[in-house]
Amino acid sequence: MTLAYSHITRDSILITTLTDSDGILVEVPSKLNDDNSVNETLSKKFAETKYYENTTVQTQLDRIFSLDETQVKDTTYLNGSATRTDYAVGTTQGQAIVTKLNNDFSGEVSSFDNNTINLVGEYTAQRPPYNVNNNISFYNFDVPTDTIKNSFGATYQEYKEWYGLKFDTVTNDVLAKFVIPESEMKRVDVDTYNEINALLPTHSYQFYARIHDKSSNINENVDVYFQADPSVMKSWCTANSYTFPYDTTDDTIEPLLFIWGCVYNTTSETITHVKAYARTTV
Amino acid sequence: MGDPVPESGMISLNDFHIAAGGTTGTACTLNDADIRGLISKGDGAAMNFEEWYGASALIHSSTVVTGYQASQYFSVSGYNGGSFGSMSDDTISSFNGKTDVTIVRCVRTGSAGSEKLTLIVNKNNETISNAGFTSIKIYMNQSSAGTVTITRNRADATYSFTSGSAKWEWDDVTLAQAFGSTVGQTNFMELTP
Numbered sequence: 001m002t003l004a005y006s007h008i009t010r011d012s013i014l015i016t017t018l019t020d021s022d023g024i025l026v027e028v029p030s031k032l033n034d035d036n037s038v039n040e041t042l043s044k045k046f047a048e049t050k051y052y053e054n055t056t057v058q059t060q061l062d063r064i065f066s067l068d069e070t071q072v073k074d075t076t077y078l079n080g081s082a083t084r085t086d087y088a089v090g091t092t093q094g095q096a097i098v099t100k101l102n103n104d105f106s107g108e109v110s111s112f113d114n115n116t117i118n119l120v121g122e123y124t125a126q127r128p129p130y131n132v133n134n135n136i137s138f139y140n141f142d143v144p145t146d147t148i149k150n151s152f153g154a155t156y157q158e159y160k161e162w163y164g165l166k167f168d169t170v171t172n173d174v175l176a177k178f179v180i181p182e183s184e185m186k187r188v189d190v191d192t193y194n195e196i197n198a199l200l201p202t203h204s205y206q207f208y209a210r211i212h213d214k215s216s217n218i219n220e221n222v223d224v225y226f227q228a229d230p231s232v233m234k235s236w237c238t239a240n241s242y243t244f245p246y247d248t249t250d251d252t253i254e255p256l257l258f259i260w261g262c263v264y265n266t267t268s269e270t271i272t273h274v275k276a277y278a279r280t281t282v
Numbered sequence: 283m284g285d286p287v288p289e290s291g292m293i294s295l296n297d298f299h300i301a302a303g304g305t306t307g308t309a310c311t312l313n314d315a316d317i318r319g320l321i322s323k324g325d326g327a328a329m330n331f332e333e334w335y336g337a338s339a340l341i342h343s344s345t346v347v348t349g350y351q352a353s354q355y356f357s358v359s360g361y362n363g364g365s366f367g368s369m370s371d372d373t374i375s376s377f378n379g380k381t382d383v384t385i386v387r388c389v390r391t392g393s394a395g396s397e398k399l400t401l402i403v404n405k406n407n408e409t410i411s412n413a414g415f416t417s418i419k420i421y422m423n424q425s426s427a428g429t430v431t432i433t434r435n436r437a438d439a440t441y442s443f444t445s446g447s448a449k450w451e452w453d454d455v456t457l458a459q460a461f462g463s464t465v466g467q468t469n470f471m472e473l474t475p
Binding site: 051 | 396439
């Protein structure tokens with residue numbers, strides 16, 4: 001798809017326009033430099049963001065809304081292949097994992113499956129900070145309780161309505177993944193927020209996750225999640241030599257994508273991993 | 283704001299005053315800013331009585347009964363034509379040079395920290411340009427224009443025209459500011475000229 005840009009002035013307002021070969025038109029208020037001239041890069045990126053929110057990103061969101069969340073099967077892709085599958089807790093596969101959690105980690109939360117859209121998955125970790133052991137992931141789609149926050153030293157002002165626990169089945173260590181909105185990430189670590197956003201491609205609806213251990217340590221790896229167009233992600237990964245998360249010759253994956261993630265290492269100040277998430281039902 | 287000026291027949295300065303939100307029978311002039319503003323006239327500008335037919339302080343107003351749809355990562359609330367929510371009047375009688383333009387969607391979408399207000403209109407897939415109103419006002423949990431919750435200007439919106447529909451979006455509009463998550467809650471919206 002070829003995108004064409006122009007900058008116009010209407011009613012004394014600077015506007016950046018984007019058109020594609022299918023006739024889709026997007027107009028956004030231009031992003032300006034300090035001298036009030038149009039910032040070409042930021043204006044184009046803003047227009048592209050809105051363009052994809054009207055096309056592929058909207059398609060992804062519309063499809064997700066059509067799925068029965070109590071029957072969800074999510075596949076995580078990393079380093080070119082599927083690395084983990086999460087299941088809604090009420091599914092047969094989910095219930096089998098919930099049984100293991102109840103047997104080995106029953107004290108961590110009052111219930112693993114009281115919310116029918118909670119997700120669980122078994123996997124062998126492939127990236128820090130998780131040990132290369134068999135792990136169980138648990139995503140609770142409720143705001144974290146004070147007990148959970150206190151256990152892992154989380155003192156954020158804003159939380160999204162879900163969080164994760166990662167259970168190492170060998171060491172029995174537990175890590176918590178606190179999910180926070182963009183505004184909270186900006187508040188708690190504006191430098192990291194700015195560094196990440198300087199690196200990311202055109203995207204929409206970002207949020208973050210920070211990993212805490214039971215000693216209240218916050219891991220140096222930060223996750224950022226967002227919606228984005230697959231072709232944009234491919235170009236961006238190629239340009240930056242990032243390993244694309246899935247096999248692009250498998251044309252069954254892309255129609256199921258619903259969100260992307262990146263791991264940003266705050267020490268090296270680099271993106272170390274790109275993840276893609278596909279959703280369907282069992 | 284008061285009733286629009288009649289579309290035809292005898293009209294009076296008092297009709298204009300009422301349309302501008304004034305009290306019937308009270309003093310006013312054609313050159314009062316709020317009255318001449320109904321037909322976008324400047325101070326002292328010439329005007330014709332023909333221009334006043336149908337003049338209104340609003341482009342459109344309607345209740346918006348909240349519909350709500352949420353996934354684990356994202357939610358939508360408000361009116362999504364044919365899908366959820368409802369409006370008492372989803373047809374704009376005169377908009378951007380066209381008659382009977384349909385409001386397809388008036389929703390807040392996103393998740394905490396990344397939310398936006400979206401207005402989509404359609405007129406038989408005809409092209410609708412980035413014009414037609416100055417601002418949108420939302421009155422949360424009110425069935426008429428009372429205390430405005432948010433006002434967003436069209437000039438600050440992103441506009442797109444795709445698949446026959448014109449869309450305006452405003453970033454940084456929260457669930458509390460636009461339609462909430464209580465299904466069936468009655469809210470009010472206005473488009474101003």
